[in-house]
Amino acid sequence: METVTRQLSERENKALAIATHTQLIRNPNNTWIVPSQSGAKTYTVNPDPESPNCTCPDFENRRARCKHVLAVEIVLKREIITVGNTQTVTETLTVKQKYTQEWPAYNKAQTHEKAHFIEFLHQLCSGIGEPIQTNGRPRLPLADIIFAAAYKTYTMVSARRFTSDLRDALAKGYISKLPSYNSIFDYFQMESVTPYLRQLITQSALPLQSIEEDFAVDSSGFSTTNYVRWFDVKYGNNEDWHDWIKMHLICGVKTHVVASVEISRATKHDSPYFKPLVEQAVKAGFNMKEISADKGYISMKNLQAAVDNGAMPYIAFKSNTQPDRGSDLWSKMFHFYNFKREEFMAHYHKRSNVESVFQMIKSKFGEKLRSKNETAQINEALTKVLCHNLCVVIQSMYELNVTPEFWSEAA
Numbered sequence: 104m105e106t107v108t109r110q111l112s113e114r115e116n117k118a119l120a121i122a123t124h125t126q127l128i129r130n131p132n133n134t135w136i137v138p139s140q141s142g143a144k145t146y147t148v149n150p151d152p153e154s155p156n157c158t159c160p161d162f163e164n165r166r167a168r169c170k171h172v173l174a175v176e177i178v179l180k181r182e183i184i185t186v187g188n189t190q191t192v193t194e195t196l197t198v199k200q201k202y203t204q205e206w207p208a209y210n211k212a213q214t215h216e217k218a219h220f221i222e223f224l225h226q227l228c229s230g231i232g233e234p235i236q237t238n239g240r241p242r243l244p245l246a247d248i249i250f251a252a253a254y255k256t257y258t259m260v261s262a263r264r265f266t267s268d269l270r271d272a273l274a275k276g277y278i279s280k281l282p283s284y285n286s287i288f289d290y291f292q293m294e295s296v297t298p299y300l301r302q303l304i305t306q307s308a309l310p311l312q313s314i315e316e317d318f319a320v321d322s323s324g325f326s327t328t329n330y331v332r333w334f335d336v337k338y339g340n341n342e343d344w345h346d347w348i349k350m351h352l353i354c355g356v357k358t359h360v361v362a363s364v365e366i367s368r369a370t371k372h373d374s375p376y377f378k379p380l381v382e383q384a385v386k387a388g389f390n391m392k393e394i395s396a397d398k399g400y401i402s403m404k405n406l407q408a409a410v411d412n413g414a415m416p417y418i419a420f421k422s423n424t425q426p427d428r429g430s431d432l433w434s435k436m437f438h439f440y441n442f443k444r445e446e447f448m449a450h451y452h453k454r455s456n457v458e459s460v461f462q463m464i465k466s467k468f469g470e471k472l473r474s475k476n477e478t479a480q481i482n483e484a485l486t487k488v489l490c491h492n493l494c495v496v497i498q499s500m501y502e503l504n505v506t507p508e509f510w511s512e513a514a
C-alpha cells in the first residue's frame with residue numbers, strides 16, 4: 104500500500120467540507136443527492152468509477168470531477184487518484200459515515216440484521232456434517248459449536264450476557280444443546296474445525312455470486328494476546344510486541360463479500376497467496392472479470408493465474424520492474440500500466456474496496472484475537488470473516504434485492 108501526502112486542492116477542500124458537514128443521500132440506484140455548498144440546491148452525482156458525473160454547472164463545463172463527485176468519493180472512502188504528468192498520487196481520506204443513518208435501505212438492514220443473522224447462521228450450520236471424533240470428550244454437535252462461536256463473535260458481548268443469548272437461541276431451536284462457554288473454546292483449538300469454517304465462508308458468499316465480477320486481493324494483520332520478544336536491529340532495542348497473524352483475502356468490490364480467505368503467520372509474503380485465493384473463489388463458483396492488487400502481488404505467476412481464471416489482472420508494477428521478461432502477458436500489462444495509466448487506474452482503484460473490507464471486519468468484530476493457541480486464533484479469525492459475509496448478504500437483501508439461499512444445488 105502506498106500513501107503519498109500532498110496539499111489538498113481548493114476543490115478537494117470544498118468537497119471535504121460538503122462530505123463532513125452536510126448529509127449526502129444515496130439513492131437505491133447508487134446515485135447520490137449532494138447539497139450545494141451553500142445548501143440552497145441539490146445535485147445528483149453518479150459516482151461510477153469509470154465515468155463519474157454530476158448535474159452541477161461546474162461538471163457541465165469541465166466534464167471532470169467536481170466537488171460533489173469528490174464529496175461522494177470521500178464518503179465512499181475511495182482512493183482519490185490524480186494522474187499528473189509524472190506520478191500518481193493516491194490517498195485515502197477517512198470521514199465519519201454519517202450519511203448511512205439517513206438511508207432507508209441501510210437503516211432497515213441494520214434494524215433487522217440480528218434476526219436475519221441468527222436465521223442465516225443457523226441455516227449455514229445446519230448444512231454441515233458431523234464428522235468430528237471426540238475421544239472421551241463430552242460430544243457436542245459441531246453445528247452448535249460453530250453457531251455459538253460465530254454468534255459470540257457477532258454480538259461481542261461479555262461471557263455472562265452471551266450465555267443468556269445462547270439460552271434464547273436454544274429456546275428458539277437454533278441449537279440443540281447449550282454449550283458451556285469453555286467448551287466452545289476447547290473445540291476451537293481443534294484443527295478439524297478449520298475446514299468447516301472455510302466451507303461456511305464460501306457458502307455464505309455464494310448468494311452474491313451473480314452480482315460480483317470485479318475482485319480485489321490484499322492482506323492485513325490481526326494481533327494476538329501472545330507476546331514475542333522483538334529485537335529491533337535498527338535501534339538495538341529489546342521489546343515485547345504483540346504477535347500477530349496475517350489474513351489474506353479476495354473480495355468482490357461491489358458488496359465487499361469475501362470469496363476466499365487464507366490465514367498465515369505474520370512473516371509470510373503476500374504474493375504466493377494470490378493464486379490460491381483466486382482459484383478457490385473460482386472453484387466455489389465466482390466468475391471474475393477483473394482482479395486488482397497492489398505491487399506486492401506483481402509476478403508473472405500471478406498475472407497468469409488471473410488470466411487462466413478468465414480475469415484481467417490490474418496489478419501495479421514496481422518502479423524498478425523490467426519491461427520485458429520474455430512473456431507477452433508481462434510486456435502487455437507493463438505497457439498498459441506505464442503508458443495508459445489513466446485507463447489502468449480506472450480499474451485499479453477498485454482495489455481500495457479490499458481495504459474497506461478489513462476496516463469493516465476490524466471495526467465490527469475487533470482487530471484482536473483472544474485465543475491463545477494458534478489453531479484457535481485461525482478459527483477465531485475465520486469466524487470474523489463468516490460474520491462479515493453474513494452481514495454483507497443481509498445488506499444486499501435490502502439494497503440489491505438478493506434472496507439469500509444457502510446450500511442450494513445451483514451453487
Ligand SMILES: [Zn+2]
Pocket residue numbers: 146157158159160161162169170171172
Ligand atoms: Zn457537481
